[in-house]
Amino acid sequence: MAATLTEQELDEIYVFAVQLGKDAGKLLLEAAQLRISGSGDQTVQSFTEKDNAVDIVTKTDEDVEQFIKTSILSKYPHHTFLGEESYSKSTTPSSRPYLIPSSGPTWCVDPLDGTVNYTHLFPMFCVSIGFLVDGAPVIGVIYAPLLNQLFTSCKGKGSWLNETQRLPLMRNPVPPMPKNAPQGCIFSCEWGKDRKDKKDGNLHRKVDSFLNMAAEVGGREGKGGMVHGVRSLGSATLDLAYTAMGAFDIWWEGGCWEWDVAAGIAILEEAGGLVTTAKVPMNPDTAEIEPVRLGGRLYLAIRPSGPGEGETGREGQERTVREVWKRVRELDYSRPGA
Amino acid sequence: MAATLTEQELDEIYVFAVQLGKDAGKLLLEAAQLRISGSGDQTVQSFTEKDNAVDIVTKTDEDVEQFIKTSILSKYPHHTFLGEESYSKSTTPSSRPYLIPSSGPTWCVDPLDGTVNYTHLFPMFCVSIGFLVDGAPVIGVIYAPLLNQLFTSCKGKGSWLNETQRLPLMRNPVPPMPKNAPQGCIFSCEWGKDRKDKKDGNLHRKVDSFLNMAAEVGGREGKGGMVHGVRSLGSATLDLAYTAMGAFDIWWEGGCWEWDVAAGIAILEEAGGLVTTAKVPMNPDTAEIEPVRLGGRLYLAIRPSGPGEGETGREGQERTVREVWKRVRELDYSRPGA
Numbered sequence: 001m002a003a004t005l006t007e008q009e010l011d012e013i014y015v016f017a018v019q020l021g022k023d024a025g026k027l028l029l030e031a032a033q034l035r036i037s038g039s040g041d042q043t044v045q046s047f048t049e050k051d052n053a054v055d056i057v058t059k060t061d062e063d064v065e066q067f068i069k070t071s072i073l074s075k076y077p078h079h080t081f082l083g084e085e086s087y088s089k090s091t092t093p094s095s096r097p098y099l100i101p102s103s104g105p106t107w108c109v110d111p112l113d114g115t116v117n118y119t120h121l122f123p124m125f126c127v128s129i130g131f132l133v134d135g136a137p138v139i140g141v142i143y144a145p146l147l148n149q150l151f152t153s154c155k156g157k158g159s160w161l162n163e164t165q166r167l168p169l170m171r172n173p174v175p176p177m178p179k180n181a182p183q184g185c186i187f188s189c190e191w192g193k194d195r196k197d198k199k200d201g202n203l204h205r206k207v208d209s210f211l212n213m214a215a216e217v218g219g220r221e222g223k224g225g226m227v228h229g230v231r232s233l234g235s236a237t238l239d240l241a242y243t244a245m246g247a248f249d250i251w252w253e254g255g256c257w258e259w260d261v262a263a264g265i266a267i268l269e270e271a272g273g274l275v276t277t278a279k280v281p282m283n284p285d286t287a288e289i290e291p292v293r294l295g296g297r298l299y300l301a302i303r304p305s306g307p308g309e310g311e312t313g314r315e316g317q318e319r320t321v322r323e324v325w326k327r328v329r330e331l332d333y334s335r336p337g338a
Numbered sequence: 339m340a341a342t343l344t345e346q347e348l349d350e351i352y353v354f355a356v357q358l359g360k361d362a363g364k365l366l367l368e369a370a371q372l373r374i375s376g377s378g379d380q381t382v383q384s385f386t387e388k389d390n391a392v393d394i395v396t397k398t399d400e401d402v403e404q405f406i407k408t409s410i411l412s413k414y415p416h417h418t419f420l421g422e423e424s425y426s427k428s429t430t431p432s433s434r435p436y437l438i439p440s441s442g443p444t445w446c447v448d449p450l451d452g453t454v455n456y457t458h459l460f461p462m463f464c465v466s467i468g469f470l471v472d473g474a475p476v477i478g479v480i481y482a483p484l485l486n487q488l489f490t491s492c493k494g495k496g497s498w499l500n501e502t503q504r505l506p507l508m509r510n511p512v513p514p515m516p517k518n519a520p521q522g523c524i525f526s527c528e529w530g531k532d533r534k535d536k537k538d539g540n541l542h543r544k545v546d547s548f549l550n551m552a553a554e555v556g557g558r559e560g561k562g563g564m565v566h567g568v569r570s571l572g573s574a575t576l577d578l579a580y581t582a583m584g585a586f587d588i589w590w591e592g593g594c595w596e597w598d599v600a601a602g603i604a605i606l607e608e609a610g611g612l613v614t615t616a617k618v619p620m621n622p623d624t625a626e627i628e629p630v631r632l633g634g635r636l637y638l639a640i641r642p643s644g645p646g647e648g649e650t651g652r653e654g655q656e657r658t659v660r661e662v663w664k665r666v667r668e669l670d671y672s673r674p675g676a
Contacts, residue, residue: 116566120585122524186458215541224533231570233569234567247458
């Protein structure tokens with residue numbers, strides 16, 4: 001079925017997806033405004049008396065997903081829809097097989113990424129809408145309404161900020177990866193939800209990895225990466241968007257689901273970025289750098305790169321991937337069939 | 339001299355400071371736009387051929403500070419001016435005594451906070467302008483031009499986002515601190531520049547502290563704080579602004595200079611937040627919670643809080659301070675005379 005999508009059809013889906021992202025973001029913003037007004041506002045009285053902040057956010061999450069799902073299936077009844085809310089209710093994480101059908105037009109949606117930020121009204125939250133053909137992300141729409149930042153892409157048409165600025169932002173020329181990467185790089189990572197204080201658990205593997213990336217060169221038994229900065233925003237989706245923008249050089253994460261990353265991968269790849277696995281290979285210096293497998297749950301992304309001294313942009317990205325592999329530990333996020 | 343400032347004079351200074359912040363932010367944005375256009379743009383050809391990104395940013399930093407300094411001293415020739423760029427050139431960190439005169443109107447300015455972000459065009463950078471009377475911050479202006487977020491305050495007149503939304507954003511009512519804080523809190527912290535892999539050095543003290551705040555309750559030998567989220571933006575100034583907004587619950591940092599925090603402290607305190615020292619007292623449960631000493635270099639800030647069950651907002655903030663003190667390690671940032 002996918003093979004039958006004409007360029008015109010894809011264009012039409014792109015226009016639809018962008019408008020859907022804007023509308024969904026507006027719903028998120030309206031619900032946030034209600035929380036700012038609080039119970040002093042008559043219209044939300046019953047809302048805030050009954051529910052706490054987390055209930056309200058959960059309801060917004062579900063309402064926005066329902067809006068997106070209904071909009072998509074009304075217009076494209078034969079497309080497949082995968083959304084975070086609907087899916088996480090019908091399954092437990094440990095029983096989730098790969099979700100993406102190998103063919104057919106598929107939507108992969110997170111109505112609200114950065115839920116904790118949204119609860120606290122920290123602006124780093126967004127709606128994320130990815131559209132896949134044959135299992136590969138071809139359209140991405142990420143909208144952070146409180147930041148007024150809209151990231152969009154369609155395969156072959158470039159990636160854009162607010163529909164006017166092409167990504168990456170610096171492009172005349174696109175800077176190469178730093179010569180001694182990860183030195184000079186902004187490293188983006190998240191603490192996540194797995195906080196078990198278990199020897200060799202994910203929390204400690206993450207902190208070991210963060211420390212290796214951050215420590216002085218020569219430190220950490222030679223693993224010190226002395227990155228320029230370590231950033232944690234609390235939204236995997238926006239981490240990917242800022243990597244596409246060129247603002248972050250490296251994003252490394254484990255545990256994401258398809259809806260967290262589908263749109264971000266579409267936007268990053270279309271901007272010229274590289275996304276592969278954070279699964280650490282036996283020999284990081286020579287292992288093949290495989291294209292990302294959506295659903296693999298372990299991700300490593302590098303920003304778009306121009307050519308540097310004696311290497312292409314792609315070679316600079318691959319060099320950076322290898323340097324990260326040498327410094328991070330493999331996180332424990334398996335899934336059935338993976 | 340400070341005591342002679344009338345309310346009308348203070349109002350006039352406030353209006354002047356806000357406009358100065360807007361103008362300075364515009365200069366930062368214009369310089370960023372030049373970098374986005376790159377060498378493809380004739381007007382910046384000579385600029386980008388000669389200099390690397392860091393040189394350009396340093397030049398912008400200095401130019402904007404010069405603009406702010408000249409503007410202030412033209413209008414208020416008898417005021418004292420302290421700026422990051424001018425000061426850091428004339429001193430080495432280890433020889434810097436307390437900078438703030440004990441009386442007299444004093445401006446404390448960071449022309450560009452979040453320099454690494456600015457270099458990478460990640461939007462979390464800002465200009466920070468604080469105005470002090472008798473050593474206490476009474477006016478704060480923080481402007482992040484790429485986010486289009488302007489934070490302002492004047493003692494007695496409230497703190498504001500974009501001159502229209504009063505801070506904290508949620509204020510009908512202002513939520514109390516969570517009952518089991520730091521659980522439920524967003525914890526804001528930075529990795530900073532001291533990356534020495536030295537046993538018991540600042541990097542390891544920070545990571546120990548982050549881990550204690552993040553780990554599950556009961557973990558880390560009872561210190562696990564299970565915060566809702568850990569965030570690192572790369573700008574101490576914006577960390578304070580988001581704490582004033584209520585988006586972050588706790589901000590903890592060491593090593594800041596006066597210009598990093600003067601405006602942020604003014605805005606946070608006027609919004610109802612608490613700022614004290616991150617120096618860990620002998621007995622965290624009973625130690626007095628002293629007002630922040632600008633220049634102390636160790637800071638702990640708590641967002642504005644409404645009353646909770648059986649406690650005032652202030653009591654909730656103090657309870658949170660004590661819970662943080664129990665979990666963080668004291669960082670090693672001394673200064674002469676401190």
